[in-house]
Amino acid sequence: MLTVVDLEQARSIPLERFGGSCANRKRVVSLDGALGKVLARDIVSEEGVPPFDRSTMDGFAVRAADTFGCSEALPAILTLVGEVEMGVAPDAACSSGTCMRILTGGQVPQGADAVVMLEQCEEYGDGTVGIMRAVAPGDNMVFKNDDVKPGEPVLRAGVGIAPHHIGSLASMGITECEVLDDVSVAVISTGDEIVDEFRKPVGAQMRDVNAPMLAAAVRACGARPVRYPIVPDEYDALLSAVRRALEECDMVLVSGGSSAGQRDNTARVLSELGELLYHGVAIKPGKPTMCAAVREKPAFGLPGHPVAAYFMFLEVVRPLLARMCGAGDAGGRVRRATLREGIPSNHGRAEFVAVRFEGEPDCASRLKGGQGAEPHSEGASGKASRGAFDEDGREAFASPVRSKSGLISSLAAADGYIVIGRNTEGASAGQRVDVRLFS
Numbered sequence: 505m506l507t508v509v510d511l512e513q514a515r516s517i518p519l520e521r522f523g524g525s526c527a528n529r530k531r532v533v534s535l536d537g538a539l540g541k542v543l544a545r546d547i548v549s550e551e552g553v554p555p556f557d558r559s560t561m562d563g564f565a566v567r568a569a570d571t572f573g574c575s576e577a578l579p580a581i582l583t584l585v586g587e588v589e590m591g592v593a594p595d596a597a598c599s600s601g602t603c604m605r606i607l608t609g610g611q612v613p614q615g616a617d618a619v620v621m622l623e624q625c626e627e628y629g630d631g632t633v634g635i636m637r638a639v640a641p642g643d644n645m646v647f648k649n650d651d652v653k654p655g656e657p658v659l660r661a662g663v664g665i666a667p668h669h670i671g672s673l674a675s676m677g678i679t680e681c682e683v684l685d686d687v688s689v690a691v692i693s694t695g696d697e698i699v700d701e702f703r704k705p706v707g708a709q710m711r712d713v714n715a716p717m718l719a720a721a722v723r724a725c726g727a728r729p730v731r732y733p734i735v736p737d738e739y740d741a742l743l744s745a746v747r748r749a750l751e752e753c754d755m756v757l758v759s760g761g762s763s764a765g766q767r768d769n770t771a772r773v774l775s776e777l778g779e780l781l782y783h784g785v786a787i788k789p790g791k792p793t794m795c796a797a798v799r800e801k802p803a804f805g806l807p808g809h810p811v812a813a814y815f816m817f818l819e820v821v822r823p824l825l826a827r828m829c830g831a832g833d834a835g836g837r838v839r840r841a842t843l844r845e846g847i848p849s850n851h852g853r854a855e856f857v858a859v860r861f862e863g864e865p866d867c868a869s870r871l872k873g874g875q876g877a878e879p880h881s882e883g884a885s886g887k888a889s890r891g892a893f894d895e896d897g898r899e900a901f902a903s904p905v906r907s908k909s910g911l912i913s914s915l916a917a918a919d920g921y922i923v924i925g926r927n928t929e930g931a932s933a934g935q936r937v938d939v940r941l942f943s
């Protein structure tokens with residue numbers, strides 16, 4: 505029997521049940537394998553970076569005080585006492601009235617506290633250098649430990665490791681780090697008519713759309729998909745596939761067989777193995793979605809129709825998976841837009857509607873100045889008299905994309921989707937909406 509919930513409950517029930525207990529396995533990876541992983545503990549450097557005062561320009565290391573008041577007309581004349589070799593600690597120091605030749609990245613010698621750029625100096629060839637621009641202490645150089653101070657945390661546990669973090673770790677000489685272990689997600693397609701995407705369908709067979717798509721969606725969350733062989737519409741076959749997947753993975757996704765037909769086994773299998781938390785969501789498409797707890801692991805039954813499976817993954821599975829991966833709730837990016845045309849929707853369920861953005865002239869000036877704004881068609885809700893603006897100040901318009909839940913390529917024309925509430929007559933032209941972006 506269907507235990508129907510609304511979309512918000514479909515999302516919150518698994519989050520409450522499984523969201524707190526996860527993401528605790530850790531492993532050590534080398535920097536090569538660290539990209540995209542979530543750091544498991546704070547990074548504190550034992551070393552300071554840079555380990556010495558360092559020039560950021562080609563020129564001459566000086567005592568800044570020696571250059572005060574100098575100009576092109578009246579250069580400060582300093583005695584050249586040597587040259588800093590790259591990668592080697594200087595063999596001389598700068599005392600008052602002296603300077604040393606230095607290249608970008610060279611160690612600023614003792615006594616010097618600034619560097620004058622080459623272009624602002626003139627070598628006279630007699631062992632002296634004319635300085636034509638005054639510098640302040642610290643100009644054109646960085647000091648020892650400016651980037652990283654020993655003992656200070658540089659990266660915090662929970663951060664998603666990006667390329668610049670890997671650069672930072674390398675600079676500290678940290679070549680491996682502890683990260684949260686991958687969350688593994690079993691992806692199972694079921695249906696007698698489904699063949700894998702490498703085979704040519706014969707008769708009334710169809711290629712598996714859901715498994716490659718859901719595996720990619722799992723990967724996009726930072727988790728590791730594990731694909732299992734396609735399961736026929738047989739109870740025992742699905743029971744043993746799901747049982748095995750739950751032993752091997754942290755979460756299971758089954759697509760197909762989710763409604764209440766004779767050959768739809770997913771709900772029966774999940775009830776047999778564990779506790780069905782809900783079966784049925786008041787949303788179109790996506791109605792037969794279910795969630796179960798099997799030995800405290802989450803198992804979702806998603807609709808066979810690919811568009812429905814994708815929307816329900818994004819709305820219901822992704823928030824939990826993101827939490828399990830240690831990345832917060834990761835609701836996806838949202839962009840505000842104004843609907844170009846009305847969308848009727850009055851079947852007592854909330855509805856996902858794919859939309860695309862329409863190109864519009866840049867309205868930044870109108871937004872900022874607030875003058876000369878032309879009103880747009882007023883929605884039936886009366887809420888919007890002007891368009892919505894994105895963060896760049898561009899006015900964004902969205903139009904519905906005709907789509908059906910079995911037609912995955914219809915989404916290729918869409919940039920994202922909106923959710924029309926359950927107790928409405930639909931959405932009206934001119935209404936402002938939050939478009940959940942696909943990417």
Ligand SMILES: Nc1nc2c(c(=O)[nH]1)N[C@H]1C(S)=C(S)[C@@H](COP(=O)(O)OP(=O)(O)OC[C@H]3O[C@@H](n4cnc5c(N)ncnc54)[C@H](O)[C@@H]3O)O[C@H]1N2
Binds near residue numbers: 694698710763790910
């Ligand atoms: N009499 C009723 N029929 C249906 C109802 C209903 O309430 N009463 N609900 C419809 C809705 S809504 C959906 S959604 C689907 C749910 O289907 P199932 O989850 O049981 O899935 P199947 O029946 O196995 O497949 C539905 C459809 O999707 C295709 N499919 C399945 N798996 C894949 C895959 N991996 N890749 C590509 N396509 C797949 C399958 O061939 C079917 O065409 O039920 C409606 N029916």
Ligand code: MOO
Binds near residue numbers: 791
């Ligand atoms: O609700 Mo079904 O999930 O229309 O495609």
